[in-house]
Amino acid sequence: MAGLHTSDFKNPVVRWIDSRLPLFTLMSKEYGQFPTPKNFNYFWNFGALATINLLIMIATGVFLAMNYTPTATGAFDSVQRIMRDVNYGWLLRLVHMNGASMFFILIYVHIFRGMYYGSYKAPRELLWMTGVALLLLLMATAFMGYVLPWGQMSYWGATVITNLFGAIPLVGQWIVTLLWGGFAVGDPTLNRFFSLHYLLPFIIFGVVFLHVVALHITGSNNPLGIEVKSEQDTVPFHPYYTAKDSVGMCVYFLVFALIVFLRPYIFSEVDNNIPANVLQTPNEIVPEWYLLPYYAILRSVPDKLAGVCCMFGSILVLFVLPWLDTSPVRSARFRPIYRIMMFALVADMVLLGHVGANRPEGLFILEGRIGTVLYFAFYAALPFVGWLERPLPLPESISRPVLPPRSGGGGGGGPLPAGVAAKPMEKA
Amino acid sequence: MKGCVIVMAGALALGAGVAAPHVARAADEPALPHMKWSWQKNFGLGTIDRASAQRGFQVYNEVCSACHSMKYMAYRNLEGIGLTEAQIKAVAATKTVPGAPDDEGKPTTRPALPSDHFADPFPNDNAARAANNGALPPDQSLLLSAREGHADYIYALVGKGYVDAPAGVKVPDGLYYNTYFPGHFIHMPPPLADGSVTYADGTKASVAQEAHDVATFLYFASYPENDQRKHLGVRVAGFLVLLTGVTYAVKRRVWSGIDH
Numbered sequence: 001m002a003g004l005h006t007s008d009f010k011n012p013v014v015r016w017i018d019s020r021l022p023l024f025t026l027m028s029k030e031y032g033q034f035p036t037p038k039n040f041n042y043f044w045n046f047g048a049l050a051t052i053n054l055l056i057m058i059a060t061g062v063f064l065a066m067n068y069t070p071t072a073t074g075a076f077d078s079v080q081r082i083m084r085d086v087n088y089g090w091l092l093r094l095v096h097m098n099g100a101s102m103f104f105i106l107i108y109v110h111i112f113r114g115m116y117y118g119s120y121k122a123p124r125e126l127l128w129m130t131g132v133a134l135l136l137l138l139m140a141t142a143f144m145g146y147v148l149p150w151g152q153m154s155y156w157g158a159t160v161i162t163n164l165f166g167a168i169p170l171v172g173q174w175i176v177t178l179l180w181g182g183f184a185v186g187d188p189t190l191n192r193f194f195s196l197h198y199l200l201p202f203i204i205f206g207v208v209f210l211h212v213v214a215l216h217i218t219g220s221n222n223p224l225g226i227e228v229k230s231e232q233d234t235v236p237f238h239p240y241y242t243a244k245d246s247v248g249m250c251v252y253f254l255v256f257a258l259i260v261f262l263r264p265y266i267f268s269e270v271d272n273n274i275p276a277n278v279l280q281t282p283n284e285i286v287p288e289w290y291l292l293p294y295y296a297i298l299r300s301v302p303d304k305l306a307g308v309c310c311m312f313g314s315i316l317v318l319f320v321l322p323w324l325d326t327s328p329v330r331s332a333r334f335r336p337i338y339r340i341m342m343f344a345l346v347a348d349m350v351l352l353g354h355v356g357a358n359r360p361e362g363l364f365i366l367e368g369r370i371g372t373v374l375y376f377a378f379y380a381a382l383p384f385v386g387w388l389e390r391p392l393p394l395p396e397s398i399s400r401p402v403l404p405p406r407s408g409g410g411g412g413g414g415p416l417p418a419g420v421a422a423k424p425m426e427k428a
Numbered sequence: 429m430k431g432c433v434i435v436m437a438g439a440l441a442l443g444a445g446v447a448a449p450h451v452a453r454a455a456d457e458p459a460l461p462h463m464k465w466s467w468q469k470n471f472g473l474g475t476i477d478r479a480s481a482q483r484g485f486q487v488y489n490e491v492c493s494a495c496h497s498m499k500y501m502a503y504r505n506l507e508g509i510g511l512t513e514a515q516i517k518a519v520a521a522t523k524t525v526p527g528a529p530d531d532e533g534k535p536t537t538r539p540a541l542p543s544d545h546f547a548d549p550f551p552n553d554n555a556a557r558a559a560n561n562g563a564l565p566p567d568q569s570l571l572l573s574a575r576e577g578h579a580d581y582i583y584a585l586v587g588k589g590y591v592d593a594p595a596g597v598k599v600p601d602g603l604y605y606n607t608y609f610p611g612h613f614i615h616m617p618p619p620l621a622d623g624s625v626t627y628a629d630g631t632k633a634s635v636a637q638e639a640h641d642v643a644t645f646l647y648f649a650s651y652p653e654n655d656q657r658k659h660l661g662v663r664v665a666g667f668l669v670l671l672t673g674v675t676y677a678v679k680r681r682v683w684s685g686i687d688h
C-alpha cells in the first residue's frame with residue numbers, strides 16, 4: 001500500500017477515496033480545522049460572499065448562453081426572447097445583470113477591509129496581489145458582458161473604451177484593430193467579447209484558488225492586525241466561521257433578492273433598451289456605476305495618453321501598495337492618521353464616481369481634477385505617513401488586548417473552554 | 429458589525445445614487461408630472477392595474493399601432509393583462525401577417541394567430557419614414573423603458589404635451605410643438621383626442637385617461653414580468669428573512685462558549 005494517504009475517516013467509502021485522492025482530508029484541514037483568529041468582524045465575510053457570487057454568475061451565465069445569439073443582428077432580440085419567452089429567463093437575466101453590481105459591491109468592501117486592516121502587508125503581499133489581479137479580471141469580464149446585449153450603451157461604451165487603447169504609442173492602433181476584429185466595433189467584436197466573457201470567469205475561478213491557497217499559507221489577518229500568538233487566539237473554521245459566514249450569506253441573499261425582485265433596473269441605463277445604432281450617438285456615454293471613478297480620472301486629465309495612464313495607474317498602484325506603506329502597524333485602529341486617510345479615500349471615490357456620471361462641464365471638471373489629485377496623493381503620502389505617524393499601543397495578543405476594542409470584534413481575555421482549544425489538535 | 433453595516437449601506441447608496449438618472453432635463457422642459465402608478469404602490473410591490481392595461485391595449489390597438497410597431501409582443505402575451513384565450517384569438521384574427529409563399533413562390537398573407545408577434549404597421553423602416561415626414565416611429569415594445577421618466581414621460585408626452593407654441597416660436601412644417609419632447613418639435617401629430625376610443629367598460633375616454641391607460645399598457649410591454657417577479661419576490665424575501673433569523677440564532681449558540 002505504499003504511497004497511499006493515511007486517512008482518518010471512518011466511513012469505508014470515504015476512506016477508500018480519501019486514501020487515493022485526499023480531498024476529504026484537504027477540505028477538513030482547510031475548511032474544518034483551519035485555525036482562524038477568533039476576533040473577525042463581519043467584514044471577513046466578504047471574500048466567501050464574493051466566491052458565492054462568482055458561482056452564481058457562472059451558473060446563470062451558462063444558462064443565459066444557451067439562449068443568447070452573439071451576432072450584431074441577433075443579440076438584442078435574443079436577450080428580449082430570454083426576458084419574455086424563456087421560462088424564468090427574466091429571473092436568470094436579472095440575477096446575472098444585478099449579480100455584476102453585487103460582485104463589485106462585495107469586492108469594493110472586501111478591498112476596503114484589506115486596506116483598512118492592513119491585510120496587504122507582509123507576509124500577505126502575494127495574497128493581496130492575486131486579489132488586485134482578480135479586480136482587473138473582474139472589470140474586464142464585466143465590461144465585456146455589458147457589451148453583449150448590444151444596446152446603445154453597450155455599443156458606444158465598447159467604442160469609447162476600446163478606443164482608449166489607441167492612445168498607446170506605436171502599437172495602439174494595432175491593438176484596437178485586434179480588439180475590434182475590423183475597423184469599427186461590430187459583429188467580430190461581439191463574437192470575441194462573448195467568447196472571452198465566457199472564458200474569463202473560469203480564469204477568475206483559478207485565480208481565486210491561488211488567492212485561497214496563499215491565504216491558507218499565511219493565515220488570515222484580523223481586525224487588530226496582530227499575528228496569532230497562540231492557540232487561544234484562534235477557533236477552528238468549522239463550526240465557528242461556517243456559522244458566521246452563513247449569517248452573512250443570508251443577509252447577502254436577502255439584499256440580492258430585494259434588488260432582483262423589487263428594483264432590478266436600478267443600476268441600468270435607459271439607453272441600453274434601444275438596440276445599438278451605429279448612426280446615432282447617445283446624448284451621454286457612461287459606463288456602469290462601478291467603473292465611474294476610473295472614468296472620471298480618465299476624463300479629468302487633459303491629455304489622452306496621460307489620462308489613460310492615470311486611469312490604469314489608479315488600479316495598478318494597488319499592486320505596489322504593500323511597499324508604499326512603510327508603517328509596521330497593520331490595522332487602522334492603531335494608526336490615527338492612516339485611519340482618517342482611509343475615510344478620505346472612500347469619500348474621494350464617491351466624489352469621483354459622481355463626477356464620472358456627469359458630463360465634464362463647469363464645476364465637474366474642477367471636482368474631477370481635485371478628486372484625481374487627492375486619489376494619487378493618498379498613495380504618494382503613504383511612505384511618509386508610515387515614517388511620521390505615532391501608532392497607538394498595540395495589544396499584547398488577540399486574547400489579551402491592552403485596550404478595550406472598538407465596536408464589534410476584538411475581545412476580552414481569558415482562555416477558551418477546554419473543548420474548543422483542544423479541537424484543532426484532535427485530528428492533527 | 430456596526431461599521432460593517434454602515435459601509436455596506438454606503439456602498440449600496442453609492443451604487444444606487446451614482447446610477448440614478450443623471451441626464452438632467454433641459455431647462456426649458458417642464459418637470460414631469462409624478463403620477464402614482466399601480467406598480468409603484470405598496471412600497472413598489474404593486475402589480476399592473478389590469479383594467480387600465482386592457483384599456484391601454486385598446487388605445488394602442490386602435491390609435492398608436494397605425495404608426496408604431498411592437499415587435500417583441502405576441503398576441504398570446506396579452507394573457508398577462510388578463511385577456512382570455514378567446515379574446516386573444518379574436519384580436520389576432522383581425523390582424524394580417526405575412527404567410528408562407530404560395531405554390532408559385534409569391535408572398536401571401538394570412539390572419540394572425542395568438543402565437544404571432546404583433547403585426548407591423550409598415551413593411552419596412554423606409555415605408556414608415558416615408559409616411560411620417562422622414563421620422564421613424566420607434567418600436568413600442570421597449571419604448572417606455574428606454575426613456576428617462578418612464579411612464580410619467582409617456583403620459584406627459586401624449587397626454588399633456590401638445591399645447592400651442594409660445595409666441596414667437598415658429599414650428600417648422602410637418603412638425604408639432606410638444607412641451608415635454610426634448611427640443612419641443614416632434615414629428616408625431618397629437619395622437620389622442622377626447623373620445624379617440626370608446627371604452628367597453630364605460631370609462632370616460634378623456635385625453636388624460638387615454639394617456640394614463642396607454643402608459644400602463646406600455647409599462648406592461650416593457651416589463652411583462654412585473655407581476656410574476658413581485659409575487660415571487662415577496663415569497664423569496666419572506667423565506668430569506670426567516671432563514672436569516674434562524675441562522676443568526678444558530679450562530680449565537682455556536683459562539684456562546686467563546687470569549688471573543
Ligand code: HEM
Nearest residue numbers: 044046047048050051114119128131132134135208220221
Ligand atoms: C473574484 C474576486 C475575489 C474573490 C472570490 C475573493 C475571495 C476571497 C476569500 C474567500 C478570502 C478569505 C475570506 C476573507 O478574508 O474575506 C479572501 C481574502 C482576501 N482577499 Fe480576496 N477575493 C476576491 C478579490 C480580492 C481583491 C480584488 C482583493 C484586493 C485587491 C482581495 C484581497 C484579499 C485579501 C488581502 C485577503 C486576506 C484578508 C485577511 O486575511 O485579512 N481579494 N478573498
